[in-house]
Amino acid sequence: MLTLAIFGTLLVMLMLDVPIAVAIGLTAVIFFVGQGQTGFLTMLPQRMYSGTTGFTLLAIPFFILAGNLMNTGGTTQRLFRFARALVGHVPGGLGQVSVVSSMIFSGMSGSAVADAAGLGQIQHRAMVDAGYKPTISAAIVAGASTIGPVIPPSIPFVLYGAITSVSVSRLFLAGAVPGVVMGVAMMIAIWIMAKPRELPNDPRANLREILDSTYAAFLPLMAPVIIIGGITTGFFTPTEASVIASLYAAGLGFLYKDLRIKDLPAILFASLKQTCGLMFIIATANFFGWFTIFERIPDALIMQLTSVGASATAFLWIVIGIILVLGCFLDGNAIFLITLPIFMKICPLFGIDMVNFGVVMTLLIMIGNLTPPVGMCLFAVESFAKVGLWNLAYECLPYLVAILVVTILCAFVPEIALWLPNYVMGAGS
Template sequence: MLTLLIFSVLLVLLVIDVPIAVAIGLTAVIFFVAMGQGSFLVMLPQRMYSGTTGFTLLAIPFFILAGNLMNTGGTTTRIFRFARALVGHVPGGLGQVSVVSSMIFSGMSGSAVADAAGLGQIQHRAMVDAGYKPTISAAIVAGASTIGPVIPPSIPFVLYGAITSVSVTQLFLAGAIPGVLMGIAMMIGIFLMAKPRGLPSDPRANFVEIWTSFKAAFWPLMAPVIIIGGITTGFFTPTEASVIATLYALVLGFCYRDLKWRDLPPILLASLKQTCGLMFIIATANFFGWFTIFERIPDQLITQLTAMGASPAGFLWIVIAIILVLGCFLDGNAIFLITLPIFMKLCPLYGIDMVNFGVVMTLLIMIGNLTPPVGMCLFAVESFAKVGIWRLSLECLPYLLAIFAVTLLCAFIPEIALWLPSVMAN
């Protein structure tokens, strides 16, 4: 009953438009005071501080900065041109190009919003110019952008690893195959919709066009090879990889002459604002997580689930339902921070691998990025597409189904995600 009451208060605060970070922290404060435990609020500053000082979390601001640098430089344009030469002739044309280019860009930024806001503008403009309806184009961009946090590197995986102490390297490896499956599922959907919806395609590119676009995109294409290759070989850690990704994006921008010194201050400021916003959420959510543990909420849930006789599959279905509902109201990072202190105690009880659970949680959160009223990718795309949030969310249904299908596969066939980490470990 207490658990339901806590999350009800949190949802009410969010519905009345209280900022996410404030709503999370305020909920814990309200219940401490209401339960006569106000003296424990002395722990608030300490818990907020400790929640943001983990070494692994250093990767987040650098991956954010790397994504912003790549979006400002000509990296995204070169990637899109190469993808267009490869698959522009396939039924669904530029829709297929958008998915492939997002899959490539996923290996550099690790952020769905960065993908949607940067590369997404190039994709949307090209599709509209080619005759795509703006709503269809915007939905493809929004759907494709969710691949970003699943194919490594990934900001959500960094955050998940910091909370659960699971190896970020293992999480990166586990996300590769599900991320590719997401892209394939979306491409199949676009292929099936191409003829009924009249989606135009490009003429097939000849070898010269493919080779020219490949040469132009070669160094951007090397970014994921360097980042993931360095992590898997142990040459550097995921946190160090984020710094290398930033330096690589900076060098590429200046070498291509797409990035000027005058561009750096606004890029740094935007990255700082994004980082501060996320860190504030992490800080207050850490206090909220400590509050739930202090009130023994995970233990109460364990007792209730045990009494219900829930199976591992039943527990997974409960998790899927909870995250899908929360995804409509909360930012994905906040969902991690609120629920993981509880779920990480329940998973061992049901023999669920924490690496695979991280992949499933991230996939579910990507669905939340496409569902109103708080779908972050929807807002990022709507900011330039101007097609309306609700029209856009309805048009995203095929891509939601694609992500959900991959989520179920990974949830109930964990070998899909765990195969690559097990191979690399041998």
């Protein structure tokens, strides 16, 4: 009952449009005061501070900065041209190009919203100019943008690793295969819809255009190789890789003369605002997580699950249901911060691998990015597509189904995600 009351209070405040960070922290404060335990409120500033001082979390602002730098420069346009030369002739045409270019861009940004707001505008404009209906184009962009945090590098994986102490390097590698499968599933969905919806496609590119576009995109294509290669070889840590990504993105912008010195203050300030907003959520959520442990909520849930004879399969279905519901109301980072302190204590009880669980959780919050009323990718795309939030959400249904199928496969066939990290880094290392 206490658990239901706590999360019910949190959801009510969110429905009243209380900012996420405030709602999370205020819920814990209300229950401490309501139970006459005001002395524990002294832990609020301590837990908020400790929740934002982990070395791993330094990767977040730099990956945000890298995404903003690449969206300002011409990197995204070169990647889009390269993807168009490769798959523009496939049924679904520029829809297929959008998915492939998002898969490539995912290897640099690590953020779904960054993909939607930056590369997404180029994709949407090209599709509309080619004759796509704006709603169909916007839905493809929104769906494709969710690949960003699954294919490494990934901001959600950094956050998951910071909370659970799971190796971020293993998480990055674990996301690679599911991310590619996710992209292929979306491409199949577009291919199926291409003929009924009369989606135009380009003529097959000649060899010269393929070579020219490859040459133009060569340096941007090297970014994922440098980032992931450096991490897997141990040359630098995921946190250091975020700095490398930012420097590389800035270097490309200046090299292509798409980025100027006078652009940097605005980019840095935008990155700072995004980072501060996320870190404020992390800070209050750390206090909320400590509060749930203090109230022994994870222990109570474990006892409840074991008393009814729940299995690992049943627990995973429960998690899927909970996160799908929360995804309609909460930002994905907030979902991680609220639920992981509880789930991370239950997973070992059922022998669930925490690396694979991180992939499943990330896929689930990607579904949340496409579900109203609080779908962050929907908001990002609707801000420039102007097609209506609910119209866009309805049009995204095929891509939601594609992501959900991949999520269920990863949840119950963990080898899909674990094969690559086990092969590269050794099982359980």
